[in-house]
Each structure stands twice: as C-alpha cells, then as structure tokens.
Amino acid sequence: MIDFKPATFELQYRALLSEANPEIDFVLDDIDDALQDATPNSFDARACAYLAADILSASDHHFSLAYALNTAIGASCMSGETERARRYLAQLVDLTIEKGTELAALSAAENVRRLLPGNAKADHAPNILYEVIRLYIHLEKNDDAIRTLITAAYLFADFGAFQPAYGALMQAEDIARDNRLLQEYTDVVSTMYSICLLEEDHTYAENMWPTLKQKYVELGKPVPTHLAVNRATLLFRTKQYQAAREAYEEALEGLEAGNERDEGRASILINLSACLRELGERELSDAKLAEARMLVRTFEEVDPELPLEMELIASKSAVAKGDFFEAGACLVRAAKQLDAGVALVEKLHYRRGFRERYVPRMERLLASLPTTGSAAHVLPVISATRANRVSDWLHFLDWVEVLATKMPPDEQQALDELVEDLAHFGSPHLLGHREKYDDPLAAMGMRDPWRNIAEYADKVTASYGVGRPFDGATAEGISETISKRLEEGYAVLVNMVVSGHKMLLLVGNRYVQCDLPQSETREFFEALLKHRSEPNQAKTLGQAVIAYQAALLSSMTPVLSELEADSCKGVIFIPDGSNLTPINLVMVGAPKIRARMAAGAFEVRTCIAPYPAKLPHGAPTSCLGVIESDSGLKYDRADVEGFFKGVESEGRLLVDPSWESFAEAMESADALVLSHHGSSVGLFTDPFVADMAGPHRRSAMSLSQLQGTAYRWPHRLAVLGTCHSGGLVNRNHQGPFRSHDLMGFPTVFLLNGRAEVIAASWAIFDRFNLLFTNLLAPALRTAHPSLAASTALALLFDLPCDEFADLLRRAFSADVQRTSVLHAQMDNLRRQPFCYGAYQTYTLL
Incomplete structure (x- = not known):
C-alpha cells in the first residue's frame, strides 16, 4: 500500500498509473477509500488527496478521477480551503455533465453540506454553492437545488448582502414554478418573508403574509413553527406586543417533543422575554430569559447571533429595571459575540454588513447607561462598535507585510499584485454598484478579487505559518x-x-x-x-x-x-x-x-x-506641494512655499499635475501640501467616484486612484489646504451605512498606517489658511502633526497684537499692502468659529 507522505506519494502514484495493470481502477478505488479514512485526522493525507486528484486529471480514468475529486473536495472543506474546494467541485460537475459521474458528484455535494460550515469563511462559501446548484440543476434534482439556493440566500442576508439573497430566491422561485413544486415554492416565499424581516422591510413582509398562509392551506399543512416565530417577530417590531406574545407562546407549545434543547426553542424564549418586558411582566420576562440562558449554555457550538440577540435583549431588560451594572455586563458579552460574528467573513462589505445589524442597537443601549461609571464597563462595547472597514483593511495590510518578510522576492511580487488589484477594485471602499452585483450565484457574475485572496490565504497559512488575513482585526x-x-x-x-x-x-x-x-x-x-x-x-x-x-x-x-x-x-x-x-x-x-x-x-x-497609530516624529524632510494654474487664489503659492520654509525643507511644487506625475512624486514625499479649490465628497453619489476638483472635473485628487495607491506611499503628513477636504460620508451609492465607516480624502491618505492628515470640513479662506500654515510649519520641526496643528490653531486665536502683526509681516509677501484694514480683517477672521472650527487633524488610534 502507498504511504501518505506527500514527498513519496506522488512518485508511487504516478508509477502505479504507468503500469499496464487491468485492475488499476480497483487499486485506485482502494487508495481513495484509504485516503477518505485518513483525511479527517491527517494533513499529509489531505495533501495526498489533492495530489491524487491533480494527477488523475491528466488521465482517462474518469470514474477514478471523480471519486478522487470527491475526496479532495472533502479534504478541502475540512481545511477550510474554499477556493480549492470550488475548483475541484467545478471540475467534478463538468466531468459529471460530460461523463455521467453523478454518484461521486452527489457525494461531493453532501460533503460540502456536511463539512463546510464551521470550517470555512462564510463569504467564500457561495462560490462553492454555485457549483452544487449547477450540479443539482443538471441532474434535475430541483428540490435539492432550491434547498441550496435558500441556504445561500440566508447566508447572504446574514451579512447584509440582500441583493444576491433576493437573486438566489428569484432563481429558486423560477425552478419551483417551472416544475410545479408547491411545497418548494412555499419554502421560497417563506424565506423571502424571513429575509424581509432581516432587512427591516416590515411593510413588504406584512403584505406577503396572506399569500403565505394561503400556500399552507393549499398544502393542507399548518404554518411551520419557524414561520410562526417570524410572524411573531414582525408583530413585536410593530409594537403589537400582546399578539406577539400569544404567537410566541403558541410556537413554544408547537415544538415537537424532544426539541427541548433546540436552538429554535432558545430563540423563542429570548424573544418572548422581550415581549413580556414590553408588556410590563418583568418577573416572567426574567424567568424566560434565564431559561434561555441555561439552554444556550448547553450548546457545544452556537451561531454567534443567538447569544448576541440574547445579551442585547437582556441588556435592555436590565436598563428597564434600572440594573445598569447588569446592563453593562450584558453589553460587554454582546460585544464579544459581535466580534465573533464579524470574524466569520473576510470581505470588507460583509464584515460591515454584519456590524450594521447590531451596532445601532448596542450604542442605543450604551447611551442608556448612567452618566458616569467605570471605563472597563464600556470599553469593550466601544471597541466592537467602532471597528470598521478601514481598521480591518489596515490589519489586512499588516498581514501582507508580515507575510512578505517570509517570502522570496518573486513571491512577494505576486502578493503585491494581488493586493494592488484588490485595492484598486475597491478596498476599503467598494463602489456601491460593485457591492450590489457582487453575486457569486449570478450567471454573469462580476469579477471578484476576494476569491484570489481567499485562494492565496488558503495556500500561505499552511506554507508560512501565518493566520488568516483578519485574525489581527479584533x-x-x-x-x-x-x-x-x-x-x-x-x-x-x-x-x-x-x-x-x-x-x-x-x-x-x-x-x-x-x-x-x-x-x-x-x-x-x-x-x-x-x-x-x-x-x-x-x-x-x-x-x-x-x-x-x-x-x-x-x-x-x-x-x-x-x-x-x-x-x-x-x-x-x-x-x-x-x-x-x-x-x-x-x-x-x-x-x-x-x-x-x-x-x-x-x-x-x-x-x-481604531487602528494603532504610528505617530511620526521629526520635521518632514521631503515635501511636495500642489496648486492649480487657474484657481484664481491669491495666496496658494505663498502658502505652499511658506510651508517649505517653515519646516526648513526643500520642496517640490507641482502645478496641475497629471495623476502619473503626482503619484511618482508621492513615492518619495514625506509631506504633501495642497493649496487649491476643493469640493465636498458629499456631492458625489458614491465616494468611490469623488474627485476633489468637483463632479464635473478630473484631477490628480481622484479618491479611487488614491485609495488604490496611497497605502504604498511613505508620507507622514498630508495638509489638504482646500475647501471641504475633510468632508466624510458614511454611505455608498446603495445607501447610508448604519455602522461607522466614514470615507473621504482624509481616509485614503491614512491608509499607509503612518500618516496624519490636516483638512477642513467646509470652505476655508485662503488668507486665514496662510496664517495657519505659517504657524503650523515651524511647529512641525519639534512636534508631531496633531500637536503642531492644535498649537497653531489655538495660538492663532490668542496671539497678542504685536506678535500677530509680526505674523502678518512674515506670512504676506512684500507686494501685499499691510494696511490697518487688512490687519483688522485678519484680526477678526482669526477668532471666527467658521474659520478655526473647520480644521481637524485626522489620525488613526
């Protein structure tokens, strides 16, 4: 028998295939059986299973290949290698369509269902489910295809990807209609009802309810418990508490005997507790919650959403009783579960989608706590709710940096290309259109760079002893x-x-x-x-x-x-x-x-x-300034040159630079200073398409270009001396976010993990900015930017008259008449909240 050591297995396996042995297919089957037995407990056996599938792919042993692919798929699922599993499954489905190897393919589909959950990142699983659905449709196993589409829809919806969720259900509905499958059609409509509740589209869900009830009448069946619970939840959310209570209690009574330890029972108890609280029956509410808590403790593994919901409901109940210590303790436990839920996925918009479901509720409860207390009681909650896609992305870049140190140069280049592709495609901010149509089940699916990252991470975690890309983002x-x-x-x-x-x-x-x-x-x-x-x-x-x-x-x-x-x-x-x-x-x-x-x-x-800031120290040594030739600004050049002089550094001034010339200059710049007109990122339908020049012009200050490149630049400071440069929005073209994911020009200049950015939230006066720059720049010689900017802004307000007059002399060039009128205007401006209130220094944590 061949041993399962990858180094020797390949040679022995190839030697077997080269022999003229009429019994070779039986021998290959025996090896495959042995591999199936060994893979659950042996990484070497899994590696050999991959080798067997790869080697047989070049042979004409189609049925042996099919079973080898099945084993390799199972091994990939056990290891959480989703992209490898997808490739093997796609190959097996193609083989089945061509050669009729359906038994092996159906076994592989079952392995995916059995082995993938808990072993793989949830956002990569739909790529595999696409192949499972393709198999079932080819084999005309329509009920199984519909069941898998429903599974995918729930998975999408859990992480806020509602467009692909509804797309999966529409496909399932078409299959059910075309094949007159009343039960399966009803299951699809039931799922759509549940997902409407997740999306908080209560009106549409309410309109669906009569249709749903009618379908169960046609089936001659009662409304199933899970659907009755969803109906109760809708009643609760629309403040029909007594009706919701009755529905929950009826659902509890309807649970089958033997389901006393079921997650569904725990969920009903948790929601019933909330209902009783709203009805003023606090003792009974507490009893139901305590019963649910005891039940949840008996589960060996549980979806983070169940304890998360339990702790949030418990926290609100504690607030209602005035037990703020318990309310805070529940919130801390909820924060831990929120983090666990986010960790189930890697795509940034999926991570954001999960946070969006819970952050508003958690922060409303946080705001309900007493006006003073121990920091330890709120710190974990703040940390979990203020994590965002930018902090996630910066931890991803940390993972890339650590990984690169372990690699030879050629592999480093391949890694750099993957990251660059992902950044330009949309990381950390993804264009709303791309997010909407990020659908792995679509027949004409959009390109997905995250699949390449998933495959790459699957390989390198074992090869180089590193964790997953977001293990550090906690x-x-x-x-x-x-x-x-x-x-x-x-x-x-x-x-x-x-x-x-x-x-x-x-x-x-x-x-x-x-x-x-x-x-x-x-x-x-x-x-x-x-x-x-x-x-x-x-x-x-x-x-x-x-x-x-x-x-x-x-x-x-x-x-x-x-x-x-x-x-x-x-x-x-x-x-x-x-x-x-x-x-x-x-x-x-x-x-x-x-x-x-x-x-x-x-x-x-x-x-x-909230990513650890690396505060820069020492004056900038290489500066870059950018102005516009047609701005009409009177002091733009003086502003930039005053900065160069103040930090005592040679600087390079670009006028109307192209993107290419600007990007090249930034590769060696320690500090950037802009002094030109600017437009708010809020004017654009999606920040991805924002340009500082405004909606109708294009310049080097393109947010998508900056996002795709700025993370590589060495700058320590960006002074965005333009109107509205500090504008930030919390949305994309799809709509507003309910998490805290601010995006704008300060954000993209922070992506190298070491910079600070000074910018203005609304319009600024160029002459006020000139004075600010003349105080800021000298302060940068001895202080990091946020301290220097704070000092300059306050000092400008409080300078004694004689020192202020001296500042005017230094700041304005000799051709500017320093009249008493100018002095009076500037003395008034420097103390105007409109002027100093616009400036902020944006940093990391």
Whole structure:
C-alpha cells in the first residue's frame, strides 16, 4: 500500500498509473477509500488527496478521477480551503455533465453540506454553492437545488448582502414554478418573508403574509413553527406586543417533543422575554430569559447571533429595571459575540454588513447607561462598535507585510499584485454598484478579487505559518490600544449623535457621558448640506456654526471640565457615522483648553479608524506641494512655499499635475501640501467616484486612484489646504451605512498606517489658511502633526497684537499692502468659529 507522505506519494502514484495493470481502477478505488479514512485526522493525507486528484486529471480514468475529486473536495472543506474546494467541485460537475459521474458528484455535494460550515469563511462559501446548484440543476434534482439556493440566500442576508439573497430566491422561485413544486415554492416565499424581516422591510413582509398562509392551506399543512416565530417577530417590531406574545407562546407549545434543547426553542424564549418586558411582566420576562440562558449554555457550538440577540435583549431588560451594572455586563458579552460574528467573513462589505445589524442597537443601549461609571464597563462595547472597514483593511495590510518578510522576492511580487488589484477594485471602499452585483450565484457574475485572496490565504497559512488575513482585526486589540492611550494620559471622546445625541468620554479608568444639543445639531447639518452645493454662500453656515458652538460648549460642560485637567495630554475624538461634531469648534472655543493647546500642552486629533497609530516624529524632510494654474487664489503659492520654509525643507511644487506625475512624486514625499479649490465628497453619489476638483472635473485628487495607491506611499503628513477636504460620508451609492465607516480624502491618505492628515470640513479662506500654515510649519520641526496643528490653531486665536502683526509681516509677501484694514480683517477672521472650527487633524488610534 502507498504511504501518505506527500514527498513519496506522488512518485508511487504516478508509477502505479504507468503500469499496464487491468485492475488499476480497483487499486485506485482502494487508495481513495484509504485516503477518505485518513483525511479527517491527517494533513499529509489531505495533501495526498489533492495530489491524487491533480494527477488523475491528466488521465482517462474518469470514474477514478471523480471519486478522487470527491475526496479532495472533502479534504478541502475540512481545511477550510474554499477556493480549492470550488475548483475541484467545478471540475467534478463538468466531468459529471460530460461523463455521467453523478454518484461521486452527489457525494461531493453532501460533503460540502456536511463539512463546510464551521470550517470555512462564510463569504467564500457561495462560490462553492454555485457549483452544487449547477450540479443539482443538471441532474434535475430541483428540490435539492432550491434547498441550496435558500441556504445561500440566508447566508447572504446574514451579512447584509440582500441583493444576491433576493437573486438566489428569484432563481429558486423560477425552478419551483417551472416544475410545479408547491411545497418548494412555499419554502421560497417563506424565506423571502424571513429575509424581509432581516432587512427591516416590515411593510413588504406584512403584505406577503396572506399569500403565505394561503400556500399552507393549499398544502393542507399548518404554518411551520419557524414561520410562526417570524410572524411573531414582525408583530413585536410593530409594537403589537400582546399578539406577539400569544404567537410566541403558541410556537413554544408547537415544538415537537424532544426539541427541548433546540436552538429554535432558545430563540423563542429570548424573544418572548422581550415581549413580556414590553408588556410590563418583568418577573416572567426574567424567568424566560434565564431559561434561555441555561439552554444556550448547553450548546457545544452556537451561531454567534443567538447569544448576541440574547445579551442585547437582556441588556435592555436590565436598563428597564434600572440594573445598569447588569446592563453593562450584558453589553460587554454582546460585544464579544459581535466580534465573533464579524470574524466569520473576510470581505470588507460583509464584515460591515454584519456590524450594521447590531451596532445601532448596542450604542442605543450604551447611551442608556448612567452618566458616569467605570471605563472597563464600556470599553469593550466601544471597541466592537467602532471597528470598521478601514481598521480591518489596515490589519489586512499588516498581514501582507508580515507575510512578505517570509517570502522570496518573486513571491512577494505576486502578493503585491494581488493586493494592488484588490485595492484598486475597491478596498476599503467598494463602489456601491460593485457591492450590489457582487453575486457569486449570478450567471454573469462580476469579477471578484476576494476569491484570489481567499485562494492565496488558503495556500500561505499552511506554507508560512501565518493566520488568516483578519485574525489581527479584533475588538480586543482595539481595547488594548485605547487602554494604552488612556495610560499615556490621553482622553478618548466618542461621539454618539445618531444613537441618542450623546457624547461619551473615557478618561483614566472612568467614563463620563453628556447630552448633545438636538435642534442646533439639526440646523448645523442642514446649513452644512446647503453650503456643500453653494460654497460661496457661507453666511447661513456661519450663523449656524456660532449657534452650534454655543450649544456644544454648554451641553458638553461635564466633558470639558475633565479635559481641562493638567494631567490630560489631549483628546482623541472618535466621530460617529454622522460626522456632525467639528471637534475644534469646541476645543478652541473653550478658553482653558485653548490656552493649553496654545502652550503645546494639549492636542486634538480625530480618529477615523481604531487602528494603532504610528505617530511620526521629526520635521518632514521631503515635501511636495500642489496648486492649480487657474484657481484664481491669491495666496496658494505663498502658502505652499511658506510651508517649505517653515519646516526648513526643500520642496517640490507641482502645478496641475497629471495623476502619473503626482503619484511618482508621492513615492518619495514625506509631506504633501495642497493649496487649491476643493469640493465636498458629499456631492458625489458614491465616494468611490469623488474627485476633489468637483463632479464635473478630473484631477490628480481622484479618491479611487488614491485609495488604490496611497497605502504604498511613505508620507507622514498630508495638509489638504482646500475647501471641504475633510468632508466624510458614511454611505455608498446603495445607501447610508448604519455602522461607522466614514470615507473621504482624509481616509485614503491614512491608509499607509503612518500618516496624519490636516483638512477642513467646509470652505476655508485662503488668507486665514496662510496664517495657519505659517504657524503650523515651524511647529512641525519639534512636534508631531496633531500637536503642531492644535498649537497653531489655538495660538492663532490668542496671539497678542504685536506678535500677530509680526505674523502678518512674515506670512504676506512684500507686494501685499499691510494696511490697518487688512490687519483688522485678519484680526477678526482669526477668532471666527467658521474659520478655526473647520480644521481637524485626522489620525488613526
């Protein structure tokens, strides 16, 4: 018998095939049987199974090849190698269509169903299911094809991919209609009803209900329990609590004997508990929840969604009772399950899709906690809910960097090409159109670079001893980084406008919450929206900014008093998806904090992604400036040249650069300074197509081009001295996100993991920017950018008259008349909230 050592197996196996042995097919079958027995416990046996399939692919032993492919598919599923499994299965389905090897193919389909769950990343599984469906359709096993399509639809929907979910169900519906399969058709409609609930399309689900009931009447069957539970959930969500309670209780009674330890029972108990809470029956609600919790503890393996739902419902019930300690503890456990659910997938938009389902609920509960408490009770929740696709992508790039150190140069190049392709295609931000049509089951599917990454990761995890690409992207890691920043003396300020108009400050080992003004926030938002499309009409926004500042300074008093302490080195501000709190509007507006900023004792930075920041030190050594020839700006060249002079570095100035010339210059630039016109990313239907020049022009500042390339550049600082350069949006063409995934020009310049970005949230005056630059640049010689920018912004506000006059002399060239009128104008501008409030320094954590 051949031994299952890959080094010797290949030689022995090829030797067998070369012999003129009339019994060779029986020998190959015996080897295949032995491999099937060995693969569950032996990686060597799995490697030999792959070799057998590859070697037989070049032979004419079609049936032996079919069974070898079946074994290789099973081995691939056990190892979680989804792309290898897909390729072998596609080959087996083709062989079955051509040679009739259906028994082996059906066995392989069963192996996929049995072995893939739990071993593979869920977002790559549909690529394999496509081949399973293709097999069933060829063999006219329509009920199995429909069942597999339903499985795929649920998988898509769990991670927010609703378009392919409905696409799978439409295909299943067509098969059922064409073949007059009433039971299967009813199953499809039932699944569509369930997915409508996941998407929170309650109106459509309600309209479907009469059709569903009628189908079960036609079948002569009662409505199945899982569907009755979904109906109860719809009643609960539409606040028909008594009807929902009755439906849940009826569903419990309808469970078959022997299902006392079933996940479905646990789910019903959890939802019934929530229903009873809303009806005021708290003791019974607690009893049902306790029963569910005991039941869940008996499960060896469980989908993270079940305990996640349980903890969120438990937390809300604890809040209702005033037991805030228990509410916080439940939230911490929910955060752990959220992280576990995200870890099931690798595509960035799938990871975001799972977060979107739970982040708003978790943060509403977080906002319900007392105004003060222990940081340890909220830190894990903040870490799990503020993780986003940018932090995920940066951890992916870390994985690439570690992997590259273990590889020879030729393999490094192949890896670089894979990553570059993925970045240009859309990572971390995927064009909404591409996300919508990312459908592995579609007959004319869109190109998917993630499949190449999956296949590559399958190979290298074993070859080089590295984990999966996102193993490092955990909420626990974010918690450790935040804790480190707190120990260093920083405070972390978390914005929760969307989740209850709250602001939460972590400082030392405590947290403090305060309310945010609602009417002023809304008025500021409306004015900002109008200003984006009418940038020359700034008066309305200016008035809204002043009112907003006054309201913020008043409502945030509890937070500001903590930040004023001498022991606080600065604040790391984490905006939410609304991005509606310009942090320097508050910090520069608070006199005590502004004084500390001006003294270089307090810094303000805005963290877009909770990934460990590598703060740059030392003055920039190679600078690049960009201006436009037709901008009409009076001080653009002076602004850039003033920066070069201030940091005492030679600089290169580009005028109207092409993308190619700009990208080439950035490959050796330590700092970038822009001084030209800019348009808000919010003007575009999707940030992927945004260009800083505006919707009707094209320039080197193309967001998609920058996203695909900037992660490679060595820059440590980008000063985006243009109007609206700091605009960020939380959406794509498909619609808004419910997670915190802000995208804009600051985001793409942060993708190298080491840069800081200074940008403006709305229109800026070039002469004000000139003064700011003349204070910022010299400060960069001794301070990292966020500290230098904080110092410059506050100093500009507070400079004594004689020093301010000296600044004007330094900043403006000799041909500018330094009249008393100019002095008065600039003295007024430097203290305008509209001017200083626009600036933010964007960083990582």
